[in-house]
Amino acid sequence: MVFAGFMFILAVLFTVSATDAVEGAGPIRIGLTPTIPNDQYRVIEEWRLYMERELERPVEFVWRNSYIETMDLLRAEKLDYAWICDYPFVYFKGQVKLLAVPLYQGRPYYQSYLIVPAADTETTSLAQLKGRLFAYADPYSNTGYLTPRYLLAQSGEDPDHFFSKTFFTFSHRKVMEAVALGVAQGGAVSSHVWDTLLKTTPELAQGTRIVSKSPEYGFPPLVARPSVSETEFRTMQKLLLKMMVNEEGRSLLRRLNIDGFIAGEPSLYDRVDQMMQVVGKK
Amino acid sequence: MRSPFDLSFRLKIPLWGSLLIVVTTLAISTSMMVQAYNDVRSDLVSSASSLGGTLAQTLFPAMLHDDVWQATEIIRASLHGGRESNVLRPELVFVLDREQKVFISSQPQTLPLLADIRQRGEEYRRLVDWIATDAGLETRSLELAKFHRIYVATPIVDTGAYLGTLVTVHSKEALLARFYSVAWRGLGIGLVVLAILLPINWFWGRRTAVPMVQLTNSIVDMAQGRASHLLPQNYTHRDELGRLFEAYELMVEFLQDRARLEQGMIRAERLAAIGRLSAGIAHEINNPLGGMLVALNNFRRRNGQDERALATVSMIERGLHQIHEIVNAMLVEAKGKARDFAPQDVEDIHQLLAAETRKCQVTLQIDSNIERPVPLRATLVRQILMNLTLNAIQASDRSGEVRCTIHIAGDQLLLHTENGGKTIPPEVVDHLFEPFVGNRESGHGLGLWIVYQIVTQQKGQISAESRGGVTQFTVNLPLGDPA
Known part of the structure; x- marks a missing residue:
């Protein structure tokens, strides 16, 4: 015992x-x-x-x-x-x-930026990117994926067929690179990443142009x-x-x-x- | 216009040599440049092939997953790193899918994704046609000269599954830039080689050609009867050209000897003919002359001649005697007692000429090595010496010097006279030994004729030379048997 x-x-x-x-x-x-x-x-x-x-x-x-x-x-x-x-x-x-x-x-809070290559001076809205190539950040990103899809759905478009082709870069920074390079004609990124890179790597951020900013998200x-x-x-x-x-x-x-x-x-x-x-x- | 083949060797040898050097240098340089270009190109193709192979392997999974960005990152990585001017780095890399649409491209602005590459101009249409010709699994290269680019296509394949084609595009500009740098270097070396070889060739060519040209000119002169010796030290080497020069010199010697011989023979024949003629005439004159003198003698012995007739006969007789003397003088005959020429004869000559030397104010130097009688007829040798030396004294300048040499040399007696004074013109020298040709106003002009007759009768030789104010006579008499 x-x-x-x-x-x-x-x-x-x-x-x-x-x-x-x-x-x-x-x-x-x-x-x-x-x-x-x-x-x-x-x-x-x-x-x-x-x-x-x-x-x-x-x-x-x-x-x-x-x-x-x-x-x-x-x-x-x-x-x-x-x-x-x-x-x-x-x-x-x-x-x-x-x-x-x-x-x-x-x-x-932060936002989602819709960006296009700096050379593209004509695009003023997401709707103009119909049939183009679009770069997403990550399928579980809000600002880099959900936001543009939500905006498209809101305007009655089918997010799956609106663009001719989409791809994931799995990084906001790489979305910026893909857009700046012209691989994609549009992309969506976190405002925090874009703003930060504007300070640290201005040549990359300046290779893109912000077309529109989303409402604020947590x-x-x-x-x-x-x-x-x-x-x-x-x-x-x-x-x-x-x-x-x-x-x-x-x-x-x-x-x-x-x-x-x-x-x-x-x-x-x-x-x-x-x-x-x-x-x-x- | 003259053909370049007719040019003088002076120009032709250096020109042909230069041409050969330039052509050889150009040929070597060109072959080196072609080799260099091929090397650079082959480096590029092999490097691009190995890059393509590596990229194609890593691109396969990205393409399989339709991962545009990963694929883009893979090809972008291949464009970075290394030196900026790396010739081997591709200018453009893109991947075509199975429908020949652009899957990814390193320059999306010019070659956007999803573009149908056939619609992007002739260059890409031809490229795609070429890719489509052979769907093998090998990396291949294509050069479209019109577009200054080299294309290397690598199929993206794994275990037989074909997903697309990776194309690396290389600008020929960079290739050419590297080639030009090699070419410039080659050109520089070529110019240095030319700068060294051309002057050497020119110098050597002229050095060879100039003596040949001189030789040719001399031979042409010779053919026209003006054989002359070449300048000494024209060409000192012992090669064929050197031997040609030697042979030329020998030929000139031979020709001059022959010319001299011919002249001598002609002269001897002419003198012999004159001798025969004059001897014949002398005999023909002497016979009636003898009769006439006998008749005149008989006429005088007869009494009852008046004074005037006798005076006339006497005048005729003197004239006939003069004719007789001249005719006898022409008929040079060995007369008198046969006695050997002795040292005393030399003394006698000195004595006999003393009055004349004083009269002409000339110094006579007789150099004799005769120590005992020599087997030659003294009267003849005396006659020769007297005539030659007397001539020399009379031709000499006032206060001049006449040298007379009498030497025994081997089996010959050498007589030599030398005097200063007026040079006898060459055309006179040639006829000096003919009768009545004397260079002086006094005398009957038979002295040298007699000397010549004696010398030739004794099988000797006589020669005369007058040049630069010095006149020389040389006589060789072969020694005969002692008397």
Whole structure:
């Protein structure tokens, strides 16, 4: 009995320590998507070291080329957190938990830009691109996919047959490249990426021309898998929100071309939800 | 106009040499340039083929998934990197799908996606026709000269499934630029070679031609009877040309000898004929002359002649004696006692001529190596020496010097006289030994004729030379048997 009791205590202890190892000691894995405007490996690495110091735990960033891959990893619990787009957040509603919303120009919003090659001085609306080649960013991107399709559906066009051909570049930046190069005659990109590249790589941004801007959408959020413990969730959220108030954090934010993070509300993304209802999940 | 083949060797040898050098240099340069162009082109095609092969492999999955952007990134990567002026880098890369529509293109502005390439002008129509001719799986190249481009087409195939064709287009401008840089270098080297070889050729050609031309001119002169020696040191090498020069010199010597010989023979024959004629005449005159003198003698012995008749006979007799003397002088005959010529005779001559030398104020130097009698008839040798030396004294300038040499040389007696004074004209020298030709107003003009007759009768030789104010007579007499 005594032995059995001892064994029980041992088993409990072992289980607790094993859980601790998963929850507290192992590396935190954060998924990244092409939401990040530029290939800012250096600032991301510095951000990772910043997090490690703040959390006193190893942090890993996991890069994936498409939203869906990141989402799959998140749903398979291979990731703890991810910086995704607003559209997958809505698409996989309930399967992820809103962690933080970046502030861009002081507000948690961004837009979709309809762009054409700079040489094209005639196009003034999406409707004029009928029968042309169009570059999408990612099938799970709002500003780079859902928005133009929604606008077409709104105007009574069939988004699947409006363009002669469409293709995905799996990156907002590459949509800009494809348009600037003339591979596509039109494209849709995140305003955050376009604005950021106008500062960092002006020759690329200037190779394109903004035809129209969409209404504002909630900024691509950082999300957590639902199984992340409350404590850890709060710790991580606190870390992000706190970045605005210390110098190192502000420096990192500046280089990421955002102003900070807020906790945010899922209702920020209601507009995307409505658009998705119109266009359908495809 | 003269044919270039008729030009002088002076021009022809350097010109032909230069032409050969230029043609050879051009031929070598051209072949090197063609080789260089082919090398550059073959480098380009092989590099483009290997690029095409690699790209086609990576493009297959992108095309299979209709991933336009990935495919675009793949071909864009092939256009970057390396040096800016990389000749091997394609100017344009595009992929055609199975319907020959543009799947992707590195220059979408000029060759947009989905465009039917057949509609993009003759260049692409011909290209597509060429691609369609053989749907093999090999990388192939095509050059459309009109468009200054080289096209390399690689089928995008995996396990026999054909998705389209990758075409890399290379501008010939870059190819030509590289070729021109090679060509300019080649041209520079060619010019340096020409700059070295042409002057050498010109120098050597003239060096060979100038002596040949001189030789030719001399031979032409020779053919026209003006054989003359070439300038010494004209050509000093021992090659065929050098031997030709030697042969020419020998030929000139031979011809001059022969000319001299011919002249001598003609002169000797002429003198012999004159001798025979004069001897004949002398005999014919001497016979009646003797009769006439006897008759006159008889006439005088007869008494009863008046003074005037005797005076007339006497005058006729003197005239006849003079004729007799002259005729006898022409008939040179060995007369008198046969005595050998001795050193004393030399002394005698000196004595006999002393009065004349004083009269003419001339110094006479007789150089003799005769120490004992020589086997020649003294009267004849004395006659020769007297005549020649007397002539020399009389022809000499006032206060001049006359040299007379009497030497035994081998089996010959050599007599030589030399005096200064007026040069005897060559046309007179030729007839000097004929009777009545003397160069002087005094004398009967038979002195040298007599000398000549004696010398030829003794089988000797005589020659006269007058040049530059010096007149020389040379006599060779073969020694006979002692008396």
